[in-house]
Amino acid sequence: MTAYPLTVATLLVALFIYIWSIARVGGARGRHQVQAPAVTGHPEFERILRAQQNTVEQLVVFVPLLALAAAFWGDRWGALYGVVWCIGRALYIVTYAQDAQKRSTGFMITALSTLVVMLALVVTLALRIV
Amino acid sequence: MTAYPLTVATLLVALFIYIWSIARVGGARGRHQVQAPAVTGHPEFERILRAQQNTVEQLVVFVPLLALAAAFWGDRWGALYGVVWCIGRALYIVTYAQDAQKRSTGFMITALSTLVVMLALVVTLALRIV
Amino acid sequence: MTAYPLTVATLLVALFIYIWSIARVGGARGRHQVQAPAVTGHPEFERILRAQQNTVEQLVVFVPLLALAAAFWGDRWGALYGVVWCIGRALYIVTYAQDAQKRSTGFMITALSTLVVMLALVVTLALRIV
Numbered sequence: 001m002t003a004y005p006l007t008v009a010t011l012l013v014a015l016f017i018y019i020w021s022i023a024r025v026g027g028a029r030g031r032h033q034v035q036a037p038a039v040t041g042h043p044e045f046e047r048i049l050r051a052q053q054n055t056v057e058q059l060v061v062f063v064p065l066l067a068l069a070a071a072f073w074g075d076r077w078g079a080l081y082g083v084v085w086c087i088g089r090a091l092y093i094v095t096y097a098q099d100a101q102k103r104s105t106g107f108m109i110t111a112l113s114t115l116v117v118m119l120a121l122v123v124t125l126a127l128r129i130v
Numbered sequence: 131m132t133a134y135p136l137t138v139a140t141l142l143v144a145l146f147i148y149i150w151s152i153a154r155v156g157g158a159r160g161r162h163q164v165q166a167p168a169v170t171g172h173p174e175f176e177r178i179l180r181a182q183q184n185t186v187e188q189l190v191v192f193v194p195l196l197a198l199a200a201a202f203w204g205d206r207w208g209a210l211y212g213v214v215w216c217i218g219r220a221l222y223i224v225t226y227a228q229d230a231q232k233r234s235t236g237f238m239i240t241a242l243s244t245l246v247v248m249l250a251l252v253v254t255l256a257l258r259i260v
Numbered sequence: 261m262t263a264y265p266l267t268v269a270t271l272l273v274a275l276f277i278y279i280w281s282i283a284r285v286g287g288a289r290g291r292h293q294v295q296a297p298a299v300t301g302h303p304e305f306e307r308i309l310r311a312q313q314n315t316v317e318q319l320v321v322f323v324p325l326l327a328l329a330a331a332f333w334g335d336r337w338g339a340l341y342g343v344v345w346c347i348g349r350a351l352y353i354v355t356y357a358q359d360a361q362k363r364s365t366g367f368m369i370t371a372l373s374t375l376v377v378m379l380a381l382v383v384t385l386a387l388r389i390v
Contacts, residue, residue: 037310180297
């Protein structure tokens with residue numbers, strides 16, 4: 001991993017964005033007085049919670065694919081995927097909290113970049129195994 | 131990672147199964163008219179959502195163990211674990227959506243293969259450290 | 261990974277703690293008769309479920325940071341982070357089930373150790389890229 005500094009940098013940014021989404025849930029719990037372990041309450045709290053939960057769900061795909069992208073294509077391609085994903089995710093977290101209807105753009109940026117990387121990895125791997 | 135093509139192939143299949151479980155939640159939201167961020171509604175929607183959430187929960191154990199299995203035992207053993215896990219998980223996602231009582235077989239295939247790999251890794255590691 | 265036996269050992273303990281948190285949810289489902297896919301019911305069940313969900317949320321940050329800590333600083337530093345995290349997490353899971361108010365100490369141990377490792381990795385990486 002020490003050979004992939006740019007990719008690792010985007011991984012750290014992605015983990016930071018994710019931790020920030022968790023901190024926002026804590027903030028919304030306080031603001032709207034939703035005591036743990038409740039997961040329902042004020043609509044803004046629910047949107048912020050769902051944004052964070054969705055970020056976990058995406059992160060578990062992103063991290064392995066990021067590692068594979070760097071390993072198979074080099075540090076710069078890994079970092080490119082990392083940067084695009086981070087932008088889409090930060091946008092998603094901010095816009096979902098404002099309005100559930102607005103979350104699509106950010107979602108599509110991360111989802112499409114992930115699908116493209118995944119398909120490209122399948123091709124790369126198929127060429128390598130054959 | 132480039133030295134473990136078969137294991138990486140099963141990892142990509144596992145991530146694909148997981149993304150498919152997310153897509154099913156989106157489909158069930160539309161079919162049963164459960165607007166985000168709601169997480170309750172029609173029983174089928176709830177079962178599909180729980181199947182997806184459970185898959186995240188299992189995936190976060192599977193991915194590190196798969197990497198360790200390949201690193202400690204070689205590509206073929208990693209891939210074997212990957213194949214078994216993918217079969218169990220796909221079965222779980224399909225059967226849970228049909229009936230919560232039916233989910234046990236798929237669940238046990240992934241859970242047992244994960245426990246076996248985990249215990250075998252503990253033994254391997256203990257022999258290596260001693 | 262085979263070059264980092266101590267770090268891998270703490271990773272296996274962390275995954276074991278996490279699987280144990282999942283098993284506790286199953287136990288609480290039976291004890292308080294909360295049939296899947298329901299995620300609400302008796303307060304103790306809800307606390308145990310939230311403790312497990314929070315553990316997933318933390319684990320997805322812990323595993324990549326643990327790998328980076330070992331890769332950049334060596335096996336002993338990775339293992340040190342792993343041990344601290346495991347102690348904090350086990351404490352959190354036990355205390356949250358007893359009383360939601362008691363969960364802070366365990367939470368802070370994992371959260372602070374994760375933040376310290378993250379910041380230290382940013383510094384390490386910045387020095388390496390510059």
